[in-house]
Amino acid sequence: MIIYGVALLSVCTLTGIAIGQMLGKLIGVPANVGGVGIAMILLILAGTYLKKRDLLNIKTEQGVEFWSAIYIPIVVAMAAKQNVMGALTGGPMAITAGIFAVVCGFLLVPVLSRIGNDESSETTKAVSVETPSTTTSSSVR
Amino acid sequence: MYESLLVVSNKYSLVMGFAVIGLTMWLSYWVSGRFTKGRVHGSAIAIMLGLFLAYLGGVFTGGEKGIVDLPLLSGIGILGGSMLRDFAIVATGFGVDIDELKRAGKAGVIALFMGIFSSFIAGVSIALAFGYTDAVSLTTIGAGAVTYIVGPVTGAAIGASSEVMALSIAAGLVKSILVMILTPFVAPYIGLNNSRSAVIFGGLMGTSSGVAAGLAATDPKLVPYGCLTAAFYTALGCLLGPSLLFILMRGMFA
Numbered sequence: 001m002i003i004y005g006v007a008l009l010s011v012c013t014l015t016g017i018a019i020g021q022m023l024g025k026l027i028g029v030p031a032n033v034g035g036v037g038i039a040m041i042l043l044i045l046a047g048t049y050l051k052k053r054d055l056l057n058i059k060t061e062q063g064v065e066f067w068s069a070i071y072i073p074i075v076v077a078m079a080a081k082q083n084v085m086g087a088l089t090g091g092p093m094a095i096t097a098g099i100f101a102v103v104c105g106f107l108l109v110p111v112l113s114r115i116g117n118d119e120s121s122e123t124t125k126a127v128s129v130e131t132p133s134t135t136t137s138s139s140v141r
Numbered sequence: 142m143y144e145s146l147l148v149v150s151n152k153y154s155l156v157m158g159f160a161v162i163g164l165t166m167w168l169s170y171w172v173s174g175r176f177t178k179g180r181v182h183g184s185a186i187a188i189m190l191g192l193f194l195a196y197l198g199g200v201f202t203g204g205e206k207g208i209v210d211l212p213l214l215s216g217i218g219i220l221g222g223s224m225l226r227d228f229a230i231v232a233t234g235f236g237v238d239i240d241e242l243k244r245a246g247k248a249g250v251i252a253l254f255m256g257i258f259s260s261f262i263a264g265v266s267i268a269l270a271f272g273y274t275d276a277v278s279l280t281t282i283g284a285g286a287v288t289y290i291v292g293p294v295t296g297a298a299i300g301a302s303s304e305v306m307a308l309s310i311a312a313g314l315v316k317s318i319l320v321m322i323l324t325p326f327v328a329p330y331i332g333l334n335n336s337r338s339a340v341i342f343g344g345l346m347g348t349s350s351g352v353a354a355g356l357a358a359t360d361p362k363l364v365p366y367g368c369l370t371a372a373f374y375t376a377l378g379c380l381l382g383p384s385l386l387f388i389l390m391r392g393m394f395a
Binding site for chain 2: 016027036037040041045047066070071078079085090091092093095097099101102105106108109110
């Protein structure tokens with residue numbers, strides 16, 4: 001039944017967000033610490049486990065897949081409720097700071113991807129990865 | 142006439158949201174096919190249209206929630222709110238390949254730290270250029286360039302003025318919106334076309350709404366990988382902002 005999939009997704013989401021909330025409380029951060037990420041990992045693990053045991057039928061999977069497919073419209077709705085006015089009227093300093101942060105991020109993607117590639121091609125990763133990663137992060141700092 | 146419409150849209154706000162967003166999606170995909178021959182992805186156009194609607198909402202109502210401030214369209218707020226957003230993001234994880242995730246794991250963690258440091262430094266250097274010299278303001282504006290949540294959280298913790306906090310939120314908003322708009326166009330140039338670079342991208346950019354929308358407009362298959370790392374970014378930023386980053390700044394600009 002489709003509701004089994006939706007329920008599985010709900011349980012994973014609630015558990016993950018709850019763990020994230022508790023982690024935040026423990027560390028003393030007023031934010032959810034990776035709740036969505038933890039929930040995703042729970043869903044991935046639960047999904048693989050159930051598939052292996054042949055406990056997931058197509059209907060159940062459809063319950064999860066519907067929400068995965070409705071994701072883009074949800075993101076569009078999210079875009080429509082952003083405070084775009086606030087961003088544009090924030091003044092030149094806020095706008096420049098935002099632009100600069102984004103440019104730095106974009107530029108670093110290919111740099112870090114290279115580190116990732118080294119890692120997968122190397123079998124003795126522990127040693128080889130430590131060196132490039134520490135040098136790049138210290139040079140940025 | 143308007144009164145009765147308002148009653149319907151109030152009672153069935155979420156349904157109204159589905160209808161309006163569905164129409165927006167259809168229009169965007171039509172524009173994408175008709176005028177760009179599919180080169181600009183339909184979802185990228187839809188997101189830009191959404192942001193434009195948000196801008197109009199801000200202009201006409203003076204509110205902070207974009208188009209949602211129009212009572213007729215409040216249902217979009219439920220559809221695009223954090224509950225359904227997180228629910229749908231988690232759902233995208235269903236198609237994730239664990240092995241690919243493991244392979245990108247370490248690079249993702251490095252990306253998280255580098256993303257926070259690089260955004261912070263970017264924010265601080267711009268603040269310096271605009272004449273701020275005290276450690277509290279510099280840290281708050283730098284933290285705002287991390288995300289618009291880290292900015293005010295850090296500012297409140299270290300006692301920044303409300304004016305500086307507003308600036309830091311605005312910097313974070315600009316970042317988030319730029320990531321939404323620019324990602325699909327920049328993606329080919331930075332090699333953002335596989336799960337590993339998506340994990341890294343999520344860690345570097347961090348702004349969850351920006352990453353979610355940017356990757357959705359680039360390639361929906363990449364969404365779970367980027368969102369997974371981005372999920373840890375704001376929390377790590379909130380952790381580092383008022384502590385390590387502030388201490389570093391105080392050491393340099395006391």
